[in-house]
Amino acid sequence: xxxxxxxxxxxxxxxxxxxxxxxxxxxxxxxxxxxxxxxxxxxxxxxxxxxxxxxxxxxxxxxxxxxxxxxxxxxxxxxxxxxxxxxxxxxxxxxxxxxxxxxxxxxxxxxxxxxxxxxxxxxxxxxxxxxxxxxxxxxxxxxxxxxxxxxxxxxxxxxxxxxxxxxxxxxxxxxxxxxxxxxxxxxxxxxxxxxxxxxxxxxxxxxxxxxxxxxxxxxxxxxxxxxxxxxxxxxxxxxxxxxxxxxxxxxxxxxxxxxxxxxxxxxxxxxxxxxxxxxxxxxxxxxxxxxxxxxxxxxxxxxxxxxxxxxxxxxxxxxxxxxxxxxxxxxxxxxxxxxxxxxxxxxxxxxxxxxxxxxxxxxxxxxxxxxxxxxxxxxxxxxxxxxxxxxxxxxxxxxxxxxxxxxxxxxxxxxxxxxxxxxxxxxxxxxxxxxxxxxxxxxxxxxxxxxxxxxxxxxxxxxxxxxxxxxxxxxxxxxxxxxxxxxxxxxxxxxxxxxxxxxxxxxxxxxxxxxxxxxxxxxxxxxxxxxxxxxxxxxxxxxxxxxxxxxxxxxxxxxxxxxxxxxxxxxxxxxxxxxxxxxxxxxxxxxxxxxxxxxxxxxxxxxxxxxxxxxxxxxxxxxxxxxxxxxxxxxxxxxxxxxxxxxxxxxxxxxxxxxxxxxxxxxxxxxxxxxxxxxxxxxxxxxxxxxxxxxxxxxxxxxxxxxxxxxxxxxxxxxxxxxxxxxxx
Ligand SMILES: Nc1nc2c(c(=O)[nH]1)N[C@H]1C(S)=C(S)[C@@H](COP(=O)(O)OP(=O)(O)OC[C@H]3O[C@@H](n4cnc5c(=O)[nH]c(N)nc54)[C@H](O)[C@@H]3O)O[C@H]1N2
Ligand SMILES: Nc1nc2c(c(=O)[nH]1)N[C@H]1C(S)=C(S)[C@@H](COP(=O)(O)OP(=O)(O)OC[C@H]3O[C@@H](n4cnc5c(=O)[nH]c(N)nc54)[C@H](O)[C@@H]3O)O[C@H]1N2
Ligand code: SF4
Ligand SMILES: [Mo]
Numbered sequence: 001x002x003x004x005x006x007x008x009x010x011x012x013x014x015x016x017x018x019x020x021x022x023x024x025x026x027x028x029x030x031x032x033x034x035x036x037x038x039x040x041x042x043x044x045x046x047x048x049x050x051x052x053x054x055x056x057x058x059x060x061x062x063x064x065x066x067x068x069x070x071x072x073x074x075x076x077x078x079x080x081x082x083x084x085x086x087x088x089x090x091x092x093x094x095x096x097x098x099x100x101x102x103x104x105x106x107x108x109x110x111x112x113x114x115x116x117x118x119x120x121x122x123x124x125x126x127x128x129x130x131x132x133x134x135x136x137x138x139x140x141x142x143x144x145x146x147x148x149x150x151x152x153x154x155x156x157x158x159x160x161x162x163x164x165x166x167x168x169x170x171x172x173x174x175x176x177x178x179x180x181x182x183x184x185x186x187x188x189x190x191x192x193x194x195x196x197x198x199x200x201x202x203x204x205x206x207x208x209x210x211x212x213x214x215x216x217x218x219x220x221x222x223x224x225x226x227x228x229x230x231x232x233x234x235x236x237x238x239x240x241x242x243x244x245x246x247x248x249x250x251x252x253x254x255x256x257x258x259x260x261x262x263x264x265x266x267x268x269x270x271x272x273x274x275x276x277x278x279x280x281x282x283x284x285x286x287x288x289x290x291x292x293x294x295x296x297x298x299x300x301x302x303x304x305x306x307x308x309x310x311x312x313x314x315x316x317x318x319x320x321x322x323x324x325x326x327x328x329x330x331x332x333x334x335x336x337x338x339x340x341x342x343x344x345x346x347x348x349x350x351x352x353x354x355x356x357x358x359x360x361x362x363x364x365x366x367x368x369x370x371x372x373x374x375x376x377x378x379x380x381x382x383x384x385x386x387x388x389x390x391x392x393x394x395x396x397x398x399x400x401x402x403x404x405x406x407x408x409x410x411x412x413x414x415x416x417x418x419x420x421x422x423x424x425x426x427x428x429x430x431x432x433x434x435x436x437x438x439x440x441x442x443x444x445x446x447x448x449x450x451x452x453x454x455x456x457x458x459x460x461x462x463x464x465x466x467x468x469x470x471x472x473x474x475x476x477x478x479x480x481x482x483x484x485x486x487x488x489x490x491x492x493x494x495x496x497x498x499x500x501x502x503x504x505x506x507x508x509x510x511x512x513x514x515x516x517x518x519x520x521x522x523x524x525x526x527x528x529x530x531x532x533x534x535x536x537x538x539x540x541x542x543x544x545x546x547x548x549x550x551x552x553x554x555x556x557x558x559x560x561x562x563x564x565x566x567x568x569x570x571x572x573x574x575x576x577x578x579x580x581x582x583x584x585x586x587x588x589x590x591x592x593x594x595x596x597x598x599x600x601x602x603x604x605x606x607x608x609x610x611x612x613x614x615x616x617x618x619x620x621x622x623x624x625x626x627x628x629x630x631x632x633x634x635x636x637x638x639x640x641x642x643x644x645x646x647x648x649x650x651x652x653x654x655x656x657x658x659x660x661x662x663x664x665x666x667x668x669x670x671x672x673x674x675x676x677x678x679x680x681x682x683x684x685x686x687x688x689x690x691x692x693x694x695x696x697x698x699x700x701x702x703x704x705x706x707x708x709x710x711x712x713x714x715x716x717x718x719x720x721x722x723x724x725x726x727x728x729x
């Protein structure tokens with residue numbers, strides 16, 4: 001067998017015709033290095049890379065299905081055009097680009113640039129050029145309508161830091177933490193964690209090592225997750241009550257004087273106001289409201305504060321519950337008053353190699369307005385990070401008037417099952433004058449498309465681990481060339497935007513300058529343009545695959561002596577929102593819902609064998625389950641006379657979905673735990689046993705939404721349950 005990094009390994013083919021190539025997995029963001037066996041130009045086997053310095057051979061079941069994904073009989077190898085009768089016919093990618101460009105021209109000329117939107121989802125996010133290219137496309141003709149899945153994921157991570165003030169050197173990392181407070185995330189399944197260390201690695205091994213060196217783990221999750229079983233303290237509150245619980249923890253830390261006095265004196269302007277704001281969150285109140293033993297709350301607060309290093313952080317659980325910005329704020333405030341920032345001389349865990357270097361001094365940048373992007377036409381919201389808010393896009397499509405969105409390009413996303421409010425989303429997809437979906441399969445959203453563009457898949461692309469760069473638990477670099485030829489007439493996402501810009505006569509501007517438009521560049525040339533000015537020059541990255549650079553870690557420098565900025569841990573609107581939470585008394589009230597009518601809370605979760613809506617069409621992943629079970633506590637099932645496998649209907653104030661009950665002692669009482677983005681385009685779930693159902697149908701875009709970033713309530717959804725059919729009747 002031959003071993004090579006690139007396509008050009010053919011000269012040392014082994015006698016069995018198999019050549020082995022090193023690359024990294026892009027099924028999810030974690031970027032696990034893999035060895036791929038190619039035979040006849042096709043991937044036939046995948047293994048982890050044991051020699052890798054941080055992954056040490058780790059892969060998961062999803063990544064190991066890439067050979068089937070690449071060669072699946074239903075993979076789209078050509079683009080499709082909708083016929084007037086609603087069926088699809090194949091056409092060449094260049095014909096598709098011609099026709100789409102003609103339609104875009106008409107739409108821009110008729111309605112203006114804002115009418116053309118794009119949405120990049122999770123499938124695009126794993127491609128290091130898809131998001132930059134979509135962004136550049138919109139910049140090229142001054143269209144603000146650039147959307148991604150970030151704004152239906154954890155947008156408070158982008159906005160809350162601005163409310164508190166930003167510590168230039170960042171908060172403490174994972175590797176030398178002696179405590180971790182984890183609010184609603186589960187890296188053992190998701191490979192996601194707000195601190196590096198538990199993602200982009202083997203999370204089980206790394207957690208065991210951390211615990212062996214004495215790190216304490218506190219997990220806040222209504223489910224006893226794979227992560228929570230490893231915790232020293234697991235708090236399992238009622239879903240949606242994180243703001244109350246965090247206010248309670250902060251009150252203990254402040255009342256007992258467990259915060260970092262010296263740090264607060266120097267850097268925090270309003271600790272007294274924070275103390276005042278949490279003063280009504282007494283232990284009795286918090287314990288009763290969250291249904292968590294008071295002693296456990298005190299123990300968690302003391303355990304966190306007693307540590308020297310380590311942070312509190314949130315995942316998708318609280319980011320999808322009511323008052324998501326507030327929870328994020330309180331988590332940051334806890335880190336701040338405990339002084340859990342990187343200090344002068346500390347070295348940063350990740351390398352931050354792929355983006356321009358920014359100063360890392362031990363000092364604060366004062367708080368400022370968090371959402372300053374383009375104005376939305378809905379709910380007085382504004383965009384964040386140069387993006388508009390996906391929580392408003394269906395209405396931007398459906399609401400007539402100046403600026404109405406008329407064309408949408410979906411790049412590796414699946415709005416019909418992922419966006420909040422499925423009925424609204426389906427209506428929006430139907431209302432568009434042009435819907436282009438870039439996906440390698442006929443997703444629920446592709447069914448509504450005018451054009452489905454067949455994309456390259458991971459092994460056919462060059463890429464860098466652009467998401468993990470700031471999360472790797474070491475200053476680590478990797479890079480991959482395309483290792484297989486393209487299987488058909490497929491385009492890389494960036495090529496689609498390039499082809500359209502070229503036909504429309506618009507520039508495609510990147511940090512490294514405008515893209516050459518006469519001849520289509522290569523992936524590598526595009527990576528150079530999109531990541532120009534990176535801290536490590538791209539050629540050096542290319543030459544350093546799977547390498548840790550201890551000598552290149554970023555070291556925190558001293559504060560500028562003239563810096564007078566301080567943190568604001570208790571800005572007025574946050575204090576007001578805490579008061580609102582206290583008055584509501586139950587998270588359901590934030591959505592205007594009477595909790596007695598909707599006694600259960602439906603919470604989101606990830607499943608090991610799928611990535612959001614994608615996975616179950618692959619044979620080994622599909623064998624793990626074809627429906628997103630409604631996991632419930634056995635005691636609740638007993639009370640409601642439900643049996644394993646029963647079909648239930650789950651009602652939110654907005655709509656209902658069907659689900660199959662599965663007993664789960666790890667789910668606390670009063671909770672239904674269900675994975676999102678299952679089901680198809682039907683609003684009535686006839687095929688729930690075969691394809692599941694989308695919990696997004698239960699979500700309202702205009703109830704209990706976050707006033708800063710528009711985030712909606714996609715977890716901790718107030719619901720009630722009715723039996724539809726016993727399994728053995
Ligand atoms: N109720 C509820 N709603 C939620 C959530 C929740 O927890 N609860 N989670 C939210 C979150 S965090 C997210 S990120 C969104 C997800 O929202 P989306 O990203 O819109 O949904 P996905 O199902 O991940 O869609 C990814 C699509 O990309 C395709 N794909 C895979 N690989 C490739 C590729 O290489 N190229 C291209 N072009 N396509 C590819 C897949 O076939 C799939 O159709 O959903 C959000 N919605
Ligand atoms: N295998 C797999 N991996 C994935 C994905 C996948 O679909 N499958 N999706 C990817 C995506 S798009 C993302 S954004 C990341 C997300 O990564 P994570 O945030 O780790 O996602 P989850 O594993 O769903 O963990 C969320 C946890 O929050 C809990 N929770 C729900 N509601 C609440 C609440 O109100 N309060 C609290 N405290 N907890 C609550 C749930 O019980 C669950 O255990 O994962 C990514 N990785
Ligand atoms: S964790 Fe993500 S990157 Fe790693 S093998 Fe699994 S799907 Fe691929
Ligand atoms: Mo996500």
